[in-house]
Amino acid sequence: MGLAEVQQLLARLYTDGELRERFFVDPLKVGRDLGLTAEEARHMARLPSSQLNMFADSLLNKRLLGVGKLLPLIRRVLSDRFTTHFRRFAATRDYDGHTQYLGDALEFARYLEEHLREERVGSGWILDLLRFERARLKASDPSRRWVARYFRHDISRLVRSVARKEKTPIVARRSTVAVWWRPVRRGTVRYAVFAAPSIFKKGQS
Numbered sequence: 001m002g003l004a005e006v007q008q009l010l011a012r013l014y015t016d017g018e019l020r021e022r023f024f025v026d027p028l029k030v031g032r033d034l035g036l037t038a039e040e041a042r043h044m045a046r047l048p049s050s051q052l053n054m055f056a057d058s059l060l061n062k063r064l065l066g067v068g069k070l071l072p073l074i075r076r077v078l079s080d081r082f083t084t085h086f087r088r089f090a091a092t093r094d095y096d097g098h099t100q101y102l103g104d105a106l107e108f109a110r111y112l113e114e115h116l117r118e119e120r121v122g123s124g125w126i127l128d129l130l131r132f133e134r135a136r137l138k139a140s141d142p143s144r145r146w147v148a149r150y151f152r153h154d155i156s157r158l159v160r161s162v163a164r165k166e167k168t169p170i171v172a173r174r175s176t177v178a179v180w181w182r183p184v185r186r187g188t189v190r191y192a193v194f195a196a197p198s199i200f201k202k203g204q205s
Helices: 003-015 017-025 027-033 038-045 049-070 072-078 080-091 101-119 122-139 155-163 198-203
Strands: 146-153 173-181 190-195
Touching (some): 003 017, 017 027, 017 038, 017 049, 027 038, 049 072, 049 080, 049 101, 072 080, 072 122, 072 155, 101 122, 146 155
Antiparallel strands (some): 146 173, 173 190
């Protein structure tokens, strides 16, 4: 197995707690399933489990920090629940060890939206805030010309109040549409919010 393959395997061991536990219980069998030779499996098994766990926590915290910087508003609102959900998300996803936080954040936002819908938190405004941040991330892709999203709340006031760390976010029922666009390909992103047309409101009722 080449160096790149070994690094990818280590990244899996760092991020997949169940795989890590099975590997140390039976390194030869699990190593064979992962494509390791018996010698490579024995060599990896000599690494102290405490060291691997420490590296795993370090990598997870680094991912959490990177994703949190890209989703700052929803992280502020959810607080510890953001971390709890991210740990559950990370345990279900392979990670190659590279710091591709934008892709990580978009996947996590999709995962989080599904789970917050199930929890029915915040009377819907938290979902609007999450959808706003997810759309903003999509709009940051230089190959995208425009992104538009409908919201059931006054998204401008909500975003401003959370960004200002106001004790009680301003949650006002007012259908709005946010649009991000680039006048020229790979140009600067522009952003605006409009009152939603009546046809939009009927379609989302």
